Amino acid sequence: MISYADACRIINEHRGESAAVTTMTQSSYWNKVSEHPDLDMGISNGMSKASSVALGIALGDPERKVLCLDGDGSLLMNFGSLATVAGMAPKNFHHFVFNNGIYAITGGQPLPETGVHYADAAKACGYKATFKFDDLESFENSMAEIMAIDGPTLIELVVTPEPATEGVDQTWESNAKMPRQLRAMRKHLTGKDDWGPGGPFI
Amino acid sequence: MAEESITVVPVAREGEAIPIAVGLHVAGKRPVVSIQNAGLYEAGDALRGLAIGIGLPLVMFIGYRGHNRKGDTPDSAAVFLEPYLHMWRVEYFVVEGDEDLDRIPLAFDRATKTNMPVAVAIGTEYAPEDIE
Numbered sequence: 001m002i003s004y005a006d007a008c009r010i011i012n013e014h015r016g017e018s019a020a021v022t023t024m025t026q027s028s029y030w031n032k033v034s035e036h037p038d039l040d041m042g043i044s045n046g047m048s049k050a051s052s053v054a055l056g057i058a059l060g061d062p063e064r065k066v067l068c069l070d071g072d073g074s075l076l077m078n079f080g081s082l083a084t085v086a087g088m089a090p091k092n093f094h095h096f097v098f099n100n101g102i103y104a105i106t107g108g109q110p111l112p113e114t115g116v117h118y119a120d121a122a123k124a125c126g127y128k129a130t131f132k133f134d135d136l137e138s139f140e141n142s143m144a145e146i147m148a149i150d151g152p153t154l155i156e157l158v159v160t161p162e163p164a165t166e167g168v169d170q171t172w173e174s175n176a177k178m179p180r181q182l183r184a185m186r187k188h189l190t191g192k193d194d195w196g197p198g199g200p201f202i
Numbered sequence: 203m204a205e206e207s208i209t210v211v212p213v214a215r216e217g218e219a220i221p222i223a224v225g226l227h228v229a230g231k232r233p234v235v236s237i238q239n240a241g242l243y244e245a246g247d248a249l250r251g252l253a254i255g256i257g258l259p260l261v262m263f264i265g266y267r268g269h270n271r272k273g274d275t276p277d278s279a280a281v282f283l284e285p286y287l288h289m290w291r292v293e294y295f296v297v298e299g300d301e302d303l304d305r306i307p308l309a310f311d312r313a314t315k316t317n318m319p320v321a322v323a324i325g326t327e328y329a330p331e332d333i334e
Contacts, residue, residue, distance in 0.1 A: 021225075041228070045251035049221035053252070056225020056233070059211065080214025084222075087212060179256040182228055190230035198257020198317020 001160045002136050004029040004098065010140050011067065011096060014147045018065035018094075019057050019185065023050035025104050025162055026069035026096075037181075038188040044168075044178050048077035051085070051095060058090040058151075061189055065092045065147075072099040073111055075118060082154075086126030091150040095122070100161040108163025122154035134158035176201040216241030220248040220319075223260055238265040239283045239323070249290060249319065257317040261309050264294075266323040271298065287321055294321035 008029040019039045022030045027042035034040050041057075043050040054068035075081075075097055085093060101114040119130040129149055133139035139157065146155060179202045183195045213219050216237045223233035237245070242264055253260055268277025275281060287294045293312055295305035306322055313320040 043221075043252075045255050046221060047247050047251070049217070049248055049252060052218045052221035053225040053228075055211075055218075056222040056227075057229050058225070059209075059222075060226040060229025060231040078218065081218055083214050084212070084218055175255070182224065182256055186228045186230065189228065192230070195227075195259075196317055198259070199255055201255065202257065 001134060002139060002157050003160050004162060005032075006136050007096075007098065007139070007157050007159060008033050008069070010136075010143055011069070014143050015067065016065065018067050019054075019061070019189070020067045020069065021050050021054035021057065022069040023074055024071045025100075025164075026071065026098055030069055038184050041181055041185055042178065045175065048074040050074060051078060051081050054095075055081070055085055055088065055090065055093060057185075057189075058093040059088060062090065062092055064189075065094060066090075068093070068095045070095060070097050071104075072097060072101065072116070072118060073103045076111060076116065079121075082122050082125040082127070085152050086122075089126075089128070090152055093151040093153075094147070095127075095152065095154040097154060097156045098159045099156055100159050102161050102163060104161060104163050105168060106164070108161065117156075119154055119156040122152075127152045127154050130154045130156070132156040132158070172201060216245040217248045220245055220258075220260070220262075221252050224252050224256065224258060227258060227260070233260065235260060235262040236265075237262070238267050238279070240267065240279045242321075243279075243282070243286065249292075253319040254290060254292070258319055259313040259317050260319040261306075261313050262319055262321045264321050264323045266296070266325045269298075269323070269325045271325075283323060287323075292319055292321055294323055296323045296325060298325035 012033040021041045023043040051068050051070050054066050058066040097118045102108045102110055119132040123130045186195050187193045219235045223235055226233040268275045268280030295309050309320045309322045
């Protein structure tokens with residue numbers, strides 16, 4: 001198994017100017033290593049939809065690589081998105097799936113089925129290339145090659161589960177974070193600072 | 203129906219449509235969502251967290267399946283649409299015929315001014331001659 005910290009560190013080393021869309025446990029580890037917060041998007045209030053937001057960014061900004069740091073539970077909930085991604089076939093879309101077998105954020109309940117092979121499923125749906133790693137060394141040695149090939153790619157990482165011991169942070173301030181991040185990323189990608197406040201949090 | 207200036211992103215379920223629109227908006231595109239009322243119910247959590255929750259200026263064209271001007275329909279997809287939009291406090295306009303088309307630019311204006319999703323419900327009786 002690979003640790004969240006190692007997985008995020010290695011992805012970050014190969015990130016370049018990629019946009020990164022993260023969710024759940026991946027977000028907290030990613031935020032510790034990322035040096036480009038303006039290109040980061042942590043999806044915290046949209047169950048399972050990180051991969052769909054990432055797809056939208058990839059289609060809207062085809063010259064920039066988009067990395068999605070998804071979870072297995074999230075992908076199971078949004079499984080049809082594999083076909084949606086394959087249908088649009090964005091070359092700049094790289095889908096990392098952190099397979100921990102549990103719903104970590106809600107305390108570690110097991111997934112309905114822990115034997116799903118996400119890399120195989122993505123391949124069957126039409127992703128251009130898929131990979132599965134359960135040891136750090138193989139992943140680390142392959143990452144440069146993976147990032148050099150055209151997407152859509154899916155990279156399944158078997159990670160050590162880290163069930164949350166506390167509830168999700170739901171404050172006015174924590175909920176304002178995602179809307180602010182989205183505006184910052186739009187400003188960074190388009191050069192336009194034209195998305196004003198809206199919604200309950202900002 | 204082909205309109206070259208529009209890129210269609212077909213989705214496997216409606217819940218994907220709103221977050222894809224979020225990503226497109228972030229990347230500087232001008233997305234709209236085009237789904238049926240039953241699909242809008244399916245997309246409920248995405249509407250909550252990723253449209254209303256972030257203040258997304260988004261026009262959603264919603265097929266008003268089961269709608270008729272008599273107001274008497276056995277289709278629960280039609281019965282619940284307007285109460286559902288009220289529940290989410292989503293502004294909406296109903297388009298039942300050509301005479302209502304000026305409500306569409308109004309919907310775009312409202313979405314931009316309020317930074318919120320706005321719905322345009324397309325009545326099933328509305329079938330312009332040039333669309334088959």
